[in-house]
Structures are given as C-alpha cells and as structure tokens.
Amino acid sequence: MLTACSSEEESAKIELPDHISQLENVTVYDPDIQPADTVMLTRETIFESGEDVFMEGNIRRLAVDDKxxxxxxxxxxxxxxxxxxxxxxxxxxxxxxxxxxxxxxxxIKEGKIYTRQTDEETGLQQVVRYRVEIN
Incomplete structure (x- = not known):
C-alpha cells in the first residue's frame, strides 16, 4: 500500500521515483504539510483520572524513564x-x-539524565551525566 498526500486536489498526480514507489506500507506526504499548531493533553483522555487540562502546547519529545x-x-x-x-x-x-x-x-535512567554536549570549536561530542532529584 502506497499513499501519497498532497495539498492539491485529489485528482493531482504525484510522480514518485521508482525506488520509492516499489516500497510497501509507505506514506508520502507533501513537503508543504505543516504539523498541528497545538497539542492539548487532558488527564481524562491520557491518564483517565480527571478532566483538567494539564498541558497545552507543542510537544517536542516524549520519554518514559525506568520508574x-x-x-x-x-x-x-x-x-x-x-x-x-x-x-x-x-x-x-x-x-x-x-x-x-x-x-x-x-x-533517563536510575535517577540520572544523560545528555550529549557538542564542543562548538572542535565539534567533538561527549556524554554528560546529571543526577536527578525530584521531591
């Protein structure tokens, strides 16, 4: 199944390179497509524990730690x-x-955050560990 989405009318044809059109289970989106401006999570829909909105905004990343x-x-x-x-x-x-x-x-593991820092002058990267205390 190959799906192509375009901001143009459905009748518009999108020509894909052979190496792409031969792939299965691929969705190709128009390069002009924009993400949603706002994501709103509620406890009811996400954690089923109430109706309060606890977060509103764009989400960059989600992670779950070992706890x-x-x-x-x-x-x-x-x-x-x-x-x-x-x-x-x-x-x-x-x-x-x-x-x-x-x-x-x-x-994020065992009460520590591991980050990646890049030296601006050399471009070298290093992993840095921070201890996390959440009261």
Whole structure:
C-alpha cells in the first residue's frame, strides 16, 4: 500500500521515483504539510483520572524513564530551551524545568539524565551525566 498526500486536489498526480514507489506500507506526504499548531493533553483522555487540562502546547519529545514516569519536552517561546514536564504514571505533575535545546537529553535512567554536549570549536561530542532529584 502506497499513499501519497498532497495539498492539491485529489485528482493531482504525484510522480514518485521508482525506488520509492516499489516500497510497501509507505506514506508520502507533501513537503508543504505543516504539523498541528497545538497539542492539548487532558488527564481524562491520557491518564483517565480527571478532566483538567494539564498541558497545552507543542510537544517536542516524549520519554518514559525506568520508574514509569513520563518526561515531556515542550516547545516554548524561548527557542534556546525546552520546558520539560515530569509526570507520574497517573498523570500527576511531579516537576517542571527548562533545559537547553543544544544539550539534548538522550537517556533517563536510575535517577540520572544523560545528555550529549557538542564542543562548538572542535565539534567533538561527549556524554554528560546529571543526577536527578525530584521531591
């Protein structure tokens, strides 16, 4: 099954290269397609524990740590950081903090955050570990 989506009318034909059109279970989207502006999560729809909206905005990344906590990186007006939300399995907000975008969180495990830092002068990357304490 090959699906092609375009912002043009359905009758418009999209010609795909042979190496793409031969693939199975592939969806090809128009390069002009834009993501949704806003994602809204509610406890009722996500964690089934109420109707309060606890988060509204663009989500950059979701992760689950080894304790089952959900970590959500949201996009905020300050483009140099992400605002991270840490949620219990039941949806309760445990913590919220800002983290530099240029230091992506790679792994969250055993009470530690592992990030990747890039030296601007040399381009060399290193993994840096931080201890996490959530009260």
């Amino acid at each position: 089952g906590r959900v970590w959500v990186a949201t996009i905020v007006k300050n483009f140099s950081v992400h605002e991270w939300w840490v949620l219990e399995e039941n949806g309760e907000l445990m913590a919220r903090f800002e983290w530099p975008r240029d230091e992506p969180i790679v792994v």
